[in-house]
Amino acid sequence: MKKSKDNNPIPVDIRFAALAVDVVCFCVTEGKLEVLLGEVTSDNTFKGQLAHIGGLIHVDETAEQSVDRLLRDKGGIQDIYKEQLYTFSEIDRDPRGRVVAVAYLGFINSKSEQNVEKAKTPTVWKSAYSVGKLAYDHNKITDVAIERLRSKIIYTDIAKHLMPKEFTLSDLQKTYEAILGESMDKRNFRKRILSLGLLKDTKRTIKKGVMRPAALYCFKTQ
Amino acid sequence: MKKSKDNNPIPVDIRFAALAVDVVCFCVTEGKLEVLLGEVTSDNTFKGQLAHIGGLIHVDETAEQSVDRLLRDKGGIQDIYKEQLYTFSEIDRDPRGRVVAVAYLGFINSKSEQNVEKAKTPTVWKSAYSVGKLAYDHNKITDVAIERLRSKIIYTDIAKHLMPKEFTLSDLQKTYEAILGESMDKRNFRKRILSLGLLKDTKRTIKKGVMRPAALYCFKTQ
DNA sequence: TATGATAGTGTATATTATACACTAATAGTT
DNA sequence: AACTATTAGTGTATAATATACACTATCATA
Numbered sequence: 071m072k073k074s075k076d077n078n079p080i081p082v083d084i085r086f087a088a089l090a091v092d093v094v095c096f097c098v099t100e101g102k103l104e105v106l107l108g109e110v111t112s113d114n115t116f117k118g119q120l121a122h123i124g125g126l127i128h129v130d131e132t133a134e135q136s137v138d139r140l141l142r143d144k145g146g147i148q149d150i151y152k153e154q155l156y157t158f159s160e161i162d163r164d165p166r167g168r169v170v171a172v173a174y175l176g177f178i179n180s181k182s183e184q185n186v187e188k189a190k191t192p193t194v195w196k197s198a199y200s201v202g203k204l205a206y207d208h209n210k211i212t213d214v215a216i217e218r219l220r221s222k223i224i225y226t227d228i229a230k231h232l233m234p235k236e237f238t239l240s241d242l243q244k245t246y247e248a249i250l251g252e253s254m255d256k257r258n259f260r261k262r263i264l265s266l267g268l269l270k271d272t273k274r275t276i277k278k279g280v281m282r283p284a285a286l287y288c289f290k291t292q
Numbered sequence: 293m294k295k296s297k298d299n300n301p302i303p304v305d306i307r308f309a310a311l312a313v314d315v316v317c318f319c320v321t322e323g324k325l326e327v328l329l330g331e332v333t334s335d336n337t338f339k340g341q342l343a344h345i346g347g348l349i350h351v352d353e354t355a356e357q358s359v360d361r362l363l364r365d366k367g368g369i370q371d372i373y374k375e376q377l378y379t380f381s382e383i384d385r386d387p388r389g390r391v392v393a394v395a396y397l398g399f400i401n402s403k404s405e406q407n408v409e410k411a412k413t414p415t416v417w418k419s420a421y422s423v424g425k426l427a428y429d430h431n432k433i434t435d436v437a438i439e440r441l442r443s444k445i446i447y448t449d450i451a452k453h454l455m456p457k458e459f460t461l462s463d464l465q466k467t468y469e470a471i472l473g474e475s476m477d478k479r480n481f482r483k484r485i486l487s488l489g490l491l492k493d494t495k496r497t498i499k500k501g502v503m504r505p506a507a508l509y510c511f512k513t514q
Numbered sequence: 515t516a517t518g519a520t521a522g523t524g525t526a527t528a529t530t531a532t533a534c535a536c537t538a539a540t541a542g543t544t
Numbered sequence: 545a546a547c548t549a550t551t552a553g554t555g556t557a558t559a560a561t562a563t564a565c566a567c568t569a570t571c572a573t574a
Contacts, residue, residue, distance in 0.1 A: 078308055079389035085307045086300055086351045089381075089392055129308045129390065133381040157379045157394045159311075159355040167301035168351065170311055172379045172392075225447075240521075257523070258563065265561095281520040282570035462552075479554070480532065487530095503551040504539035 087168040091136045092124030092208065093152065094215035095145065095176035096198065098232050101244040103198040105212065106176075106184075108144055108191040115165045116205035120194065122212070124171065133172045141176065146189030151231040152176045156214050163207045173211050175218060177231035199251075223249050227268050230289040236272055238284035239263070309390040313358045314346030314430065315374065316437035317367065317398035318420065320454050323466040325420040327434065328398075328406075330366055330413040337387045338427035342416065344434070346393065355394045363398065368411030373453040374398045378436050385429045395433050397440060399453035421473075445471050449490050452511040458494055460506035461485070 076082065095106040107120040123145045127136040133154070141147040155173040163169065178184065181195060196202070201212055222228045223246065232245050243259045263269065270290050275283035298304065317328040329342040345367045349358040355376070363369040377395040385391065400406065403417060418424070423434055444450045445468060454467050465481045485491065492512050497505035 076304060080308075080310045080391070082298060082304060084310050084348060086302075087309075087311050087349075088302045088306050089309050089311070126306060127309075127381070130383065132383060133379065133392075154378060156376060157355065159349070159394065161352065161354060169302070170355075170392075170394075172381065238521085255564075256521090257565085260522080261524095262562080275521095277571075279519075280572040281518085282522080284521055460552085477533075478552090479534085482553080484531080497552095499540075501550075502541040503549085504553080506552055 087170050088164075088166075089127040089133075090124055090164075090169050090171040091127060091133050091140065091174060092122045092171050092211060093137050093141060093145075093174045093176040094122050094155065094211060095141065095147065095150070095178060096215075096219060096232065097178045097181055097195065098245045098248050099181055099195070101248050103216075103248040104181075104195040105198045105201060105215075106145060106147070106178075106193055107196055107201065107204070108189075108193045110205045111191055112166075119205040120196075120202065121205040121208045122173075123191070123193070126169075127172075133174075137174050137176070142188070144189060144191040145193055146185040146187065147176075147178060147183065148185075150176050150178050150183070155211075155218055158207060158211065160207065171211075173215070175215055177228070179232055179234050219249055227266075227289070230268075233289070236274070236276075236286040236288050238276065239287060240284060242287070309392050310388075311349040311355075312346055312386075312391050312393040313349060313355050313362065313396060314344045314393050314433060315359050315363060315367075315396045315398040316344050316377065316433060317363065317369065317372070317400060318437075318441060318454065319400045319403050319417065320467045320470050321403055321417070323470050325438075325470040326403075326417040327420045327423060327437075328367055328369070328400075328415055329418055329423065329426070330411075330415045332427045333413055334388075341427040342418075342424065343427040343430045344395075345413070345415070348391075349394075355396075359396050359398070364410070366411060366413040367415055368407040368409065369398075369400060369405065370407075372398050372400050372405070377433075377440055380429060380433065382429065393433075395437070397437055399450070401454055401456050441471055449488075449511070452490075455511070458496070458498075458508040458510050460498065461509060462506060464509070 097104050106123060108123050110116045110119050110121050123140055125140045125144065127133060131139065137152055141150065152174045155175050157170065157172045159170045161168065198216055201209070203209065204212065229242065229245055233242060239260050242263065243254060243256065246259070247253055268289055269287045272286045272288055274286045276286055277283040319326050328345060330345050332338045332341050332343050345362055347362045347366065349355060353361065359374055363372065374396045377397050379392065379394045381392045383390065420438055423431070425431065426434065451464065451467055455464060461482050464485065465476060465478065469475050490511055491509045494508045494510055496508045498508055499505040
């Protein structure tokens with residue numbers, strides 16, 4: 071490969087695309103699955119519309135590091151669990167030119183983890199099932215993300231990243247129900263989830279309102 | 293975004309990376325899981341070593357289209373089923389400079405589908421479990437590919453892309469065993485696979501050698 | 515002590531997975 | 545014609561898992 075003029079060893083005609091990341095950041099609040107959206111600030115036809123948090127990868131970053139930075143700077147969110155979702159490479163997906171986006175799933179266990187003051191972009195949480203019309207191809211990304219989340223919650227312990235450190239079994243069940251969009255039998259849910267051996271009884275309880283206190287569980291750290 | 297000099301609307305400092313695809317192309321031959329490898333032809337420190345079929349995405353291609361072209365030109369392989377695996381964005385993964393690779397899984401049902409004459413690169417099929425030292429980060433890509441293949445074969449019908457149009461149940465079982473690396477009970481395998489309702493009995497049989505002829509099945513087209 | 519609200523529990527049945535060994539069909543050989 | 549070698553093809557009993565289903569327990573308040 072010939073060295074290009076601008077000190078980048080890769081010839082300029084070969085690096086025609088910009089690389090971006092987009093994070094579909096999920097949170098379950100009061101039994102509703104929500105996603106974090108931010109206003110598009112860059113000057114293009116989608117300016118002002120809502121989109122998943124995202125942006126261009128920097129030259130000294132991996133995609134993951136880029137996700138961390140953008141969540142922090144644009145979203146006010148730090149240190150969350152994430153995993154790669156899919157790479158979108160359609161030629162016309164961005165009006166600014168060729169932009170290939172590596173999409174990620176992000177998981178936050180409580181909206182209070184978001185430091186809204188530090189977010190450089192106006193953000194909003196929306197129900198994952200009614201995000202409205204988003205910028206770019208982000209509705210497609212949303213669909214792929216929800217599909218992946220649904221399939222992963224049934225055969226992995228990914229739910230733990232959507233729960234606070236300690237939680238009741240009813241809370242955990244609500245998270246499953248929010249994601250799968252169906253209600254489950256309480257006894258069967260508890261039997262199954264406890265038989266997986268992932269949970270630990272903290273031996274403490276929490277009182278919510280005037281009801282019987284509920285036992286608090288946490289995920290075992292392995 | 294400012295327009296760059298070379299008629300690309302994306303500023304040149306932003307498009308610092310080249311985009312590549314790599315395909316981990318699987319085939320099961322005589323009960324062995326194999327992968328297609330090609331010699332590295334481009335002039336870098338890995339020249340002459342083996343790697344998965346791959347190359348740079350062209351400006352007018354999606355990642356998928358790029359995979360199709362590269363499999364055809366470098367591998368002599370056309371019209372195969374493929375799906376996206378993972379995007380590798382480590383900064384130093386390529387000695388030529390920043391190259392981000394979108395990796396794919398490819399599935400070929402018989403090595404005879406490969407037209408070796410048309411392949412511009414010397415290729416070789418190797419056992420997936422002993423590919424030896426590959427160029428770039430391709431050993432890592434191999435590992436991720438095998439892991440994905442193993443998990444997908446147990447909850448999807450992906451095996452069909454590794455089978456010829458018609459096959460015996462023993463052949464299908466050998467494919468499962470090659471991928472999962474464990475032998476299975478013949479009666480239980482048949483019961484389970486038939487109960488999925490994906491297979492159709494062609495009512496024809498095939499004689500292999502001097503043994504009892506075996507019934508030929510095919511996957512239902514839906 | 516009665517009420518309202520959520521937490522928490524068990525059992526019977528159905529479905530699915532597993533373990534396991536012999537008979538059937540063919541071609542070639544004796 | 546019987547025998548052999550080789551793979552195809554089959555059933556049943558048991559274990560494990562999933563499902564359907566309804567009442568009691570605990571608390572705060574009135």
